[in-house]
Amino acid sequence: MSKQTEFRLNGNQVHTSRPAGDRLLDVLREEFGLTGVKCGCGEGECGACSVLLNGKLVNSCMVAVGKVRLQSVVTIEGYSKTERFRIVQKAYDTAGAVQCGFCTPGMIMATEALLSVNPDPTEEQIRDGLSGNLCRCTGYNMIVHAVSLAAKEGRGLW
Amino acid sequence: MVDAYYPETLEEALKIREEAMVVPYAGGTDLMVQKDHAAPFLFLSAIEELTEVQTDGNQLIIGAATPYADLLKDGRIPKVLQEAVKGIAAPAIRNLGTIGGNICNASPAGDTLPVLYALDAVLMLESARKTQEIGIQDFITGVKKTRLEPTQLLTKIIFPIKDGGYTYYKVGARKAQAISKLSFAGIHRLQEDVIQEISIAFGAVGPTVVRNREIEGKIKGRHKTELDIDNILNEYGRLIRPIDDQRSTARYRKQICLNILREYLTKGL
Numbered sequence: 446m447s448k449q450t451e452f453r454l455n456g457n458q459v460h461t462s463r464p465a466g467d468r469l470l471d472v473l474r475e476e477f478g479l480t481g482v483k484c485g486c487g488e489g490e491c492g493a494c495s496v497l498l499n500g501k502l503v504n505s506c507m508v509a510v511g512k513v514r515l516q517s518v519v520t521i522e523g524y525s526k527t528e529r530f531r532i533v534q535k536a537y538d539t540a541g542a543v544q545c546g547f548c549t550p551g552m553i554m555a556t557e558a559l560l561s562v563n564p565d566p567t568e569e570q571i572r573d574g575l576s577g578n579l580c581r582c583t584g585y586n587m588i589v590h591a592v593s594l595a596a597k598e599g600r601g602l603w
Numbered sequence: 604m605v606d607a608y609y610p611e612t613l614e615e616a617l618k619i620r621e622e623a624m625v626v627p628y629a630g631g632t633d634l635m636v637q638k639d640h641a642a643p644f645l646f647l648s649a650i651e652e653l654t655e656v657q658t659d660g661n662q663l664i665i666g667a668a669t670p671y672a673d674l675l676k677d678g679r680i681p682k683v684l685q686e687a688v689k690g691i692a693a694p695a696i697r698n699l700g701t702i703g704g705n706i707c708n709a710s711p712a713g714d715t716l717p718v719l720y721a722l723d724a725v726l727m728l729e730s731a732r733k734t735q736e737i738g739i740q741d742f743i744t745g746v747k748k749t750r751l752e753p754t755q756l757l758t759k760i761i762f763p764i765k766d767g768g769y770t771y772y773k774v775g776a777r778k779a780q781a782i783s784k785l786s787f788a789g790i791h792r793l794q795e796d797v798i799q800e801i802s803i804a805f806g807a808v809g810p811t812v813v814r815n816r817e818i819e820g821k822i823k824g825r826h827k828t829e830l831d832i833d834n835i836l837n838e839y840g841r842l843i844r845p846i847d848d849q850r851s852t853a854r855y856r857k858q859i860c861l862n863i864l865r866e867y868l869t870k871g872l
Contacts, residue, residue: 576693
């Protein structure tokens with residue numbers, strides 16, 4: 446019942462003394478300076494704050510930091526150091542899947558969450574995998590294309 | 604002051620519930636969009652008893668803090684319930700949100716609720732001192748209101764595993780991330796086209812889910828081609844009294860409910 450919450454963040458053991466009821470999103474941005482995690486809507490609608498909790502996609506605006514106690518969190522900053530990320534990044538680039546960029550970190554985390562369980566998704570599965578992430582620029586088709594491109598280029602990585 | 608509780612067993616959680624004012628935290632997806640919380644959180648997700656699915660004879664027993672995503676992966680979960688769960692939000696929320704949370708949040712638009720009413724789900728409520736079973740229709744008493752006492756936790760959702768067919772419909776503004784304008788669950792078992800069992804439930808068209816055993820009783824025992832469908836629609840029409848709100852209008856909700864019911868009774872059985 447200590448006021449410290451310990452967890453794994455991007456592979457490192459960390460702790461925070463913020464109240465357990467604070468949003469993981471705010472702790473990541475304000476305490477750890479991980480500003481790749483965006484706040485779009487604050488109510489789970491837009492997916493801009495998506496992170497991986499034990500490898501599963503979650504909206505960090507809907508997670509109390511106490512919930513991640515002794516668990517593992519990966520943000521876009523941690524993910525960007527991986528080989529998988531390089532493939533996804535290149536695919537987003539090639540497909541023109543990034544315009545203003547605000548949704549992109551969340552989209553990429555959703556992409557990783559999808560490919561990690563389904564390395565060869567159909568278009569419908571991609572659209573379902575990204576269905577919690579809003580993009581107001583691209584109209585989605587380029588992002589869907591980017592995910593299938595990443596799956597193809599990164600065959601064997603997932 | 605204690606900031607939060609992290610019990611690892613149900614026994615521990617119930618003891619804390621007995622001794623302190625806490626807010627049970629399962630998935631957190633409803634809690635975290637409310638701004639203020641009066642009491643510390645009681646985090647439930649580390650408790651194995653609350654996050655597993657079991658079968659006992661012909662009964663399915665679902666731990667209340669089982670996330671939606673787990674229900675989709677489990678072949679023992681009836682398809683009608685999986686279909687409702689698939690229509691909830693999007694993958695990220697389905698990884699967090701739980702079936703027990705959907706029940707205790709008691710929103711009229713909770714997407715698992717019509718299905719659980721139609722499945723005759725029984726809820727196990729536990730406190731350190733007693734265990735109680737209650738039908739879901741008796742547990743939810745109004746909009747965001749339940750009979751859960753401050754010392755209790757909802758621990759299990761129990762219903763019989765049955766053969767038969769079903770229809771599930773969710774009407775929302777779009778496929779993902781939509782809160783229901785209305786929803787419908789119809790579950791039935793026929794023998795040589797005679798209706799042996801039928802349960803019909805409507806969501807988001809009243810303070811709680813609409814289900815009526817009296818009307819169901821009149822449908823039971825009949826041949827599926829010999830139903831007085833206009834009369835059945837009239838009877839349900841009197842019970843379905845939705846409201847206008849930001850998601851839809853009362854008129855639309857009622858009409859679409861009756862359209863779906865007509866389709867179900869004419870083509871879905």
